[in-house]
């Protein structure tokens with residue numbers, strides 16, 4: 001069976017289980033607020049749960065495509081902005097020596113890590129595609145610490161379900177479930193195309209989630225919170241929480 005028809009079958013089967021009225025509710029809420037994740041703001045529709053569940057059943061262990069070095073984009077598009085805050089400018093002026101990544105929430109050992117600390121974790125590279133929902137995309141090499149190494153070191157508590165990541169840029173925060181947080185291609189990225197991660201591309205540290213759309217790869221992150229619920233997070237505007245590609 002093809003991937004597509006398997007997906008259809010699973011969605012249809014889950015649809016039958018959720019019932020026709022559930023689908024109508026899902027369609028309405030999907031139109032109104034965009035697809036929402038399970039238990040986000042308590043108004044999730046079965047449709048989103050189905051999409052999410054079908055994706056998860058099919059792709060839990062799948063890998064985002066990796067490219068050869070000659071496919072790296074020559075002029076990758078970046079929004080090329082840095083957070084316009086005094087705090088960011090001060091940290092940047094100091095070469096990010098005073099910058100820290102604070103990790104807390106449902107972890108056994110909360111920590112505050114410098115860039116040197118993060119670089120001391122096993123370093124990995126991936127050449128993957130960053131696709132914006134607006135249509136443009138580029139291929140780049142990302143260098144960083146797989147998030148699972150860092151989570152392993154801080155000791156994620158058994159009841160944890162999500163990792164929330166916050167940017168130094170006002171209003172930018174997002175979250176992923178544990179399946180994505182522990183996925184080998186989910187990186188805390190501090191390098192790009194052989195060098196340091198430029199500020200224009202989210203330096204000193206960005207989340208890289210290559211199995212989801214570009215907006216999940218939040219730039220300038222400085223806080224990770226491990227949690228069992230994301231229903232109190234601020235709404236994500238027109239973006240859906242799960243952006244699997």
Ligand SMILES: Nc1nc2c(c(=O)[nH]1)N[C@H]1C(S)=C(S)[C@@H](COP(=O)(O)O)O[C@H]1N2
Pocket residue numbers: 077078079080130131132133167169172200201202213214215216217218219220
């Ligand atoms: N802090 C922050 N992170 C962000 C964004 C942003 O504006 N601010 N844009 C997002 C979107 S919509 C996309 S497509 C990618 C763009 O990544 P790029 O700037 O490397 O091209 O970053 C994501 N992460």
Ligand SMILES: [Mo]
Pocket residue numbers: 131132133134214215
């Ligand atoms: Mo985007």
